[in-house]
Amino acid sequence: MPVIVACLIQAGLVGVLSGADVNGSNSISATVVQERKNSWEQRLKKPVDWLSWGVDFRWRNEFYSNKKLERFAPGHEEYFQRYRTRLWFDLEPAERLTLRARWIWEPRHYFKPDGRKPLERNEAIFDEFNIKWRAPGEAPVTLTVGRQSLRLGEWLIFEGTPLDGSRTVYFDAARLKIDWASRHTTLDLVYIDQGAQSGRWLPVVNSQHFLIAEDNSRAAVVYLVNKSLPGTQFDAYYMFKHDEPALPSGNHAQIHIFGGRAQYQPGRHWNLSGELTPEFGWKNGRTLEAQSFSSQISYLMRDSLNNQFRVTYEYLSGDDPNTPVDEGFDPVWSRGTPRLSEVLSPIFATEARGRLTEWSNFQRLGAGWSFYPASRWEFLIDYSALFANTNPMRGKAGFSGDGSFRGHLVIGRLNFGLTHKLSGHILGELFFPGNYYAVPKGGLATFIRTELTIQL
Numbered sequence: 144m145p146v147i148v149a150c151l152i153q154a155g156l157v158g159v160l161s162g163a164d165v166n167g168s169n170s171i172s173a174t175v176v177q178e179r180k181n182s183w184e185q186r187l188k189k190p191v192d193w194l195s196w197g198v199d200f201r202w203r204n205e206f207y208s209n210k211k212l213e214r215f216a217p218g219h220e221e222y223f224q225r226y227r228t229r230l231w232f233d234l235e236p237a238e239r240l241t242l243r244a245r246w247i248w249e250p251r252h253y254f255k256p257d258g259r260k261p262l263e264r265n266e267a268i269f270d271e272f273n274i275k276w277r278a279p280g281e282a283p284v285t286l287t288v289g290r291q292s293l294r295l296g297e298w299l300i301f302e303g304t305p306l307d308g309s310r311t312v313y314f315d316a317a318r319l320k321i322d323w324a325s326r327h328t329t330l331d332l333v334y335i336d337q338g339a340q341s342g343r344w345l346p347v348v349n350s351q352h353f354l355i356a357e358d359n360s361r362a363a364v365v366y367l368v369n370k371s372l373p374g375t376q377f378d379a380y381y382m383f384k385h386d387e388p389a390l391p392s393g394n395h396a397q398i399h400i401f402g403g404r405a406q407y408q409p410g411r412h413w414n415l416s417g418e419l420t421p422e423f424g425w426k427n428g429r430t431l432e433a434q435s436f437s438s439q440i441s442y443l444m445r446d447s448l449n450n451q452f453r454v455t456y457e458y459l460s461g462d463d464p465n466t467p468v469d470e471g472f473d474p475v476w477s478r479g480t481p482r483l484s485e486v487l488s489p490i491f492a493t494e495a496r497g498r499l500t501e502w503s504n505f506q507r508l509g510a511g512w513s514f515y516p517a518s519r520w521e522f523l524i525d526y527s528a529l530f531a532n533t534n535p536m537r538g539k540a541g542f543s544g545d546g547s548f549r550g551h552l553v554i555g556r557l558n559f560g561l562t563h564k565l566s567g568h569i570l571g572e573l574f575f576p577g578n579y580y581a582v583p584k585g586g587l588a589t590f591i592r593t594e595l596t597i598q599l
Contacts, residue, residue: 193235199598201227201249206591211489212541212576212584218256225251227310231271239279245271249310267348268341270311283322290315290345293476295331295366296378296404297418297437302479303337304355305500311355312479315344327371333364339389357393357498358386374408378418384475392496396426398473414441422473429469435459448514455511461504461532470533474502483507484552486572486590494536505549506530519560527552531579546578567595 189195203225213219227249234242248267273289293314294301303314319332337360341347362384369377382400386393402420409415417438424431437457444450462471478500488500495501511525529549536542553573560566572590 195233196231197599198228198230199596200229201225201594201596203227204593207486207489207589209586209588211493212580212586212588214586215583220255221253222255223251223253225249225308225310229270239277241275243271243273243275244269247311264307264310264351264353265349266351266353268311269345270313272345283324285320285322286318287320288317291318293318293333295333295364296380296402297416298477298480298482299380299382299400299402299420299475300364300366300477302476303335304341305478305498306357307353307355309479311341314476327369329368331364331366333362333366335360335362335364337361339393354389357388357390359389360387361385376404376406378402378404382475392498394427394473396424396431396473398422398424398426398431398475400473400475411445412443414443415439426469426473429467431469431473433460433470433472435472448516450514451512453509453511455507455509455527457505457507457509458532459503459505462535463533464535472503474500477502484554484572484574484590485570485592486574486588487552490574490588493541504532504535506532519566521558523554523556523558525552525554527554529577534579541580541582541584543578543581546580548577549579550577551575564598565595567593569593 188197205221205223205225207221208214208219210219210221227247229245229247231243231245236242246267247270250265251263252261253263269290271290271292273287273291275285275287278284290313292312293303293316302312304311314335315337316333316335321330321332323329337356338344339354339356339359341353341355342350362382364380364382366380367378380400380402382398384396384398384400386396386398388395400420400422402418404416404418406414406416415438418436420435422431422433435458437455439453439455441451441453444452459472459474460470462469478498480500483500483502491501491503492499495503507527507529509525509527511523513521513523515521528551531547531549534542534545534547537544551574553575554571556568556570558566558568570590570592574588576585576588
């Protein structure tokens with residue numbers, strides 16, 4: 144009898160701890176517990192119908208070696224940490240009207256090079272502050288006015304703040320979006336008025352007078368997307384961009400950008416895409432005639448690991464300083480995108496008056512592979528061979544007289560999700576310079592980053 148009583152007591156305790164009653168039925172299942180937890184979180188983050196809020200924190204550890212391919216120069220190694228906190232609020236004072244504000248703070252702590260201040264960029268700004276209006280009834284119209292994030296297309300419209308890295312990517316803009324769902328078509332009409340100073344339109348807390356761009360820019364964008372054909376997407380766009388310099392490295396320019404992009408899936412396993420973008424106008428006192436082309440063929444195995452293979456070809460025209468025309472492609476608002484490389488950003492800047500991520504003057508032939516080793520885990524590896532179309536740096540220290548091979552670029556990345564709120568990645572890049580460079584430039588350049596992000 145004592146043994147039976149002890150077993151019953153143990154069974155009862157285990158049942159209570161596991162959410163089951165003594166009769167073996169699950170009074171509180173794991174699903175119910177999770178639903179209650181989610182309900183509690185939802186009530187906390189949306190305490191009333193007209194207010195919701197959220198917060199996230201991102202920690203990054205970044206290391207450069209042989210930055211700018213100047214391994215013997217002081218400060219060629221750079222090691223720092225970034226701590227980004229974002230707090231956002233959505234208010235709905237009326238039906239079809241939303242006010243959104245997001246406050247961001249990301250100081251940096253430098254360990255190398257020596258002599259840097261221990262905490263830099265210690266200021267807080269709004270990277271979103273806008274009002275969104277949705278048309279009444281079934282009218283497919285949305286108007287967003289104010290500081291906002293914009294991503295149209297694959298790469299040209301993404302980053303409005305190239306000088307602060309990924310701290311912010313905002314645009315000060317007005318965006319009218321028309322979504323004809325019945326015709327599988329969307330049309331975006333955008334006006335951008337972007338200042339070089341983040342405090343141009345909104346206050347900055349503890350301002351460090353840190354510029355987010357080298358130029359003051361105004362622009363208009365028309366962007367059309369159509370998906371009416373099965374497995375096919377067509378993009379067509381026109382942009383006009385006017386730049387006034389805010390720094391010595393800034394541009395004085397008026398650029399017309401035309402472009403089209405097509406993406407096609409002929410079956411379950413293939414994905415084909417291509418984009419062509421001509422540019423016309425004038426830039427820094429010279430006529431501008433430039434173009435870019437990018438293409439990719441991907442094969443998706445659709446297996447248990449979701450293996451994917453891709454081949455990429457990309458062309459961005461380069462300027463020949465011996466002609467009266469500027470043939471160098473202007474990357475518009477793509478300078479902060481990680482589409483190419485982190486380690487190459489300061490290397491390309493040495494050819495562009497110090498403008499970071501000024502992607503221009505190269506051809507790239509690449510191949511890549513990615514797969515998912517586990518749920519919420521993704522591994523990617525890419526190789527690229529890069530060539531220069533012209534050599535505007537000929538005769539300058541560190542550049543060859545007749546070489547055109549920029550070098551080999553290898554990138555490996557592991558994305559992981561530890562929970563639905565905690566995620567991160569590990570990124571490593573290696574660049575082996577080619578004969579486009581000469582002594583004193585040379586040697587292997589590396590970039591390593593680790594990241595953890597938590598969302599509350």
